[in-house]
Amino acid sequence: MPDAPPEQWWPPVAMTGQWLSENAAEYDLLHVHFGLESFTPDELRAGLDAARLAGRPVVFTVHDLDNPQIVDQEPYRELLNVIVPAADHLITLTPSAAAEIERRWRRASTVLAHPTLLEQTAADSRVSRAGTVRVGIALRDLRPNIDAEGAVRAAARAAGLLEAAGQAVEIEVLMNDRVRDDRAAERVIDAADGHAAVRMRRTPYLSDAEIEEWLRGLDLFVLPYRHGTHSGWVELCYDLGVPVAGTDVGHIRSQHPSEFCVIDLDDPRTLAAAVTWVHRSPASSSPRATHLANRRAERQQQRRAIRAAHARLYSDAVAGVRTHAAAGIQA
Template sequence: MPSAHPYVQAVTDRRLVDLAPDPPVPGATDGRWWPPVALTAPWIDDNAPRLDVLHVHFGLESSAPDDLVAALTAARERGLAVVYTVHDLDNPQLTDQSPYLALLDVIIPAADRLVTLTADAASEVERRWGRTCEVLPHPLLTADSGESGVPAPSDPAPRRVGLHLRDLRPNIDAAAAVAVAVAAADLLTTAGTRVLFDILLNERARDADLAARLQAIAASHPSVQLRRTPRMTDAAVEAWLAGLDLFVLPYRHGTHSGWVELCFDLGVPVAGTPVGHIAAQHPSSFATLDLDDPSTIVDAVERARAARQAADRPTARRERRRARMRERDEVRAAHAALYRGAMEDVARARRAGELLRVGEGRR
């Protein structure tokens, strides 16, 4: 869960795994899965007879620790295997990480199997909790991986640099990002490099005063534009990214990023702050930047167009697409094998009378 999430759909081979739909959320619009009803003890008790595995991906922050303990205890008592994919060791929706850490301290020791996206994240889990994760890379999500649609930018068009500030969620350092974009734009234009920083911000933002300040900062340079947009569809996001030379991730904290995966599939280089394990997802197309040093963005911009054009060559697109399709097949098969193994472990433990209490942990 959540079964409707694009990542969950991507890692599931529907020929081998029957993915239960997300239960409706009381009072929510159709299609909204959060807060996840499937991660509650009553739902698990009611639905356990038709389930074998509870796989938790996202939405953990919607639970209180006691409620999470109750849900995992219900799964354990009903004989369900519990799998947890450690996407986030720091939650991007939160500033104070202590409530989220309390939840990780419940689910990471309790899960039968753990998965994460990078070896670096697996090492952190091992160091902090003494648990071993299976490392399975983030699979292909894009519809065409750059096979069609918007071509890569070319000379003499301005270098196009994209930033998406979303709804100003806590892990995005929006003020520093816009300020450094203005400073980098000034350095680039002074050096004779034409550039356009295209900064997107959702119409519905968490902080209206900050949104207004960001617009004022962006307006101070003609090569920086800040656009307020409705929530974009996946297709619209892909089309926008495909028209960029460089995408910038101005994160304060984080662990992994779906943006990095989308950009890799579209051949768009990424420059981001050195937080979490984002750089380990696709190191060959990731440049580290410092939001206090505009020269780091300047350097990334200067290198980006050649890299972008090379990635957009038809042979490069085809090879990248084939490799990512093979990888997705391997990730799906690995998940199906993971579920079988977790189910066998739980069945063996139950036969031996080794039903562990939530919180005891296991290797």
């Protein structure tokens, strides 16, 4: 949106029926990722109809089967019930998500993993601290799908268990200065229970570069979701060679299962076990620099394959529409 403040979210105008009709000559295909919740089902349907009338195929990447920004999922499911059956092609990120889509809508999806989120090789910024495991939790602005209070309470209790077992741990919890619920933020701080190993840090909105730098200094990242489907955090951690401990929701564990440890925030023993698991994860199986170099090469090769797969899908989609249109004219 012109003149919008940095980081400001605006509804995607390119999804409106008017824009799609008026700009039909400017695009060959409509690929939808996010932003469905900005529209009503009728508005979404109008946009899809406009693309269809213009003879433009629609591709929908089903990243979210549950919307992380809202609590009541019913309005979002209504939107999915509009676009999933109507799209010419569906993409999703994991085989397990594709299986859920098949069960719910009887539609096949092309599975294309999420590509790397980094443009440059990740450097290791960790400082060795004699066996201390550094754990990070990012609560940001306390969006609805994050169990912030439960995560901090579990962290404090897990830290106690680990210290009793002789394992040193430092847990840093980041929370934005500006949050959606100030009272909830107070409860989150109280949940740390003053434990010395749990450091609460309020921050301004962090840039992508600042988040990456913070993650590079961790041995384990905790993802305390109540609901969700896939996670960009998991992808970024994989890029940086940081294992993830997270709740078992959606299809997040399927993104990189070898570097994801399932935890239960109601049972701090599972988080304590995840801290000890760090030493057995693939990230610890080779020297740090070697691991990052191999990971970067893997992700760059994967990105090239994903780009090629998208290009083929786009070409097939456009060709299919043109073939169908030509057959209609001949008929």
